[in-house]
Amino acid sequence: MNSAFRTGMSFGVTSAVITTLGMIVGLNSGTHSKMVVVGGILMIAIADAFSDSLGIHLSEEARERHSKKRVWESTIFTFLFKFVFALTFLIPILLLDLSLAVKVNIVWGMLLLGGLSYYIAKKKNAAPWKVVTEHLVIAVVVIIATNFLGNWIAGFG
Template sequence: MRTALKIGFSFGLTSGVITTLGLMVGLHAGTHSMPAVLGGILTIAVADAMSDALGIHVAEESKNHGNTHDIWASTVATFAAKFVIAGTFAVPVLFLPLDLALVVSLLWGLSLLAVLSYALALAQRVPPWKVISEHVLIGLSVVAMTHYLGEWVRATFG
């Protein structure tokens, strides 16, 4: 896979998982509202995917050595990966009770992160357990922080 596409796909997948899970968990803790969680997911899928794609675009342009085709390939790959990955989290929310949907989403997101981390570790020839552990631990940290932040918002303003 070309480097530009790998950059966009890896960034979009990682951001899609971490951002969407964090938002879902925080909104759930703060509201316990399916429409709020679903609206958050859809907002992430569109607005944050565009924001991340533009961020990758500008970052690649700032290197002053990428060709225009590669820059746009990273941009489009970032948007597509983030949009699709974030969108997948809407499925359990639509079809399962919200508490169960959060558990399923957490398992889904961490599995995606683990698979990507495994592939990265193989490509870098490093022990997969180290890369997987690092990335999953960061993901779980975001989930924990956003859960408590959501609870604080509900207790303070709810």
């Protein structure tokens, strides 16, 4: 697996999980509207995938270590991974009751993030439990924060 693919995969999947879960939990707690949550996921899949891929593009260019081809490969892989994995969170939302779908998506996101973290830890010969725990704790903080934020915003309505 080449480094551009790894960059796109690791950044794209991580961003898809953290951002999409935060959006789902926050919008659900603030609105309890399936339509609003679906809209949020679609916005992330498109706008945030472009934003993240441009961020990777600029970051890779600024490092001046990679060829133009490698920079573009990282950009494209980041977009594709973010886009595709963000869209996977739509499936439970469309098929299940919203409350259950949010819980299913949290489990799905934690499995994705945990699996990716485990892969990264093994690749770096690091202790998997430390890497996985660190990344899952960050995801839990995002979920808790966006839940509180959604509830707080709902109080204004």
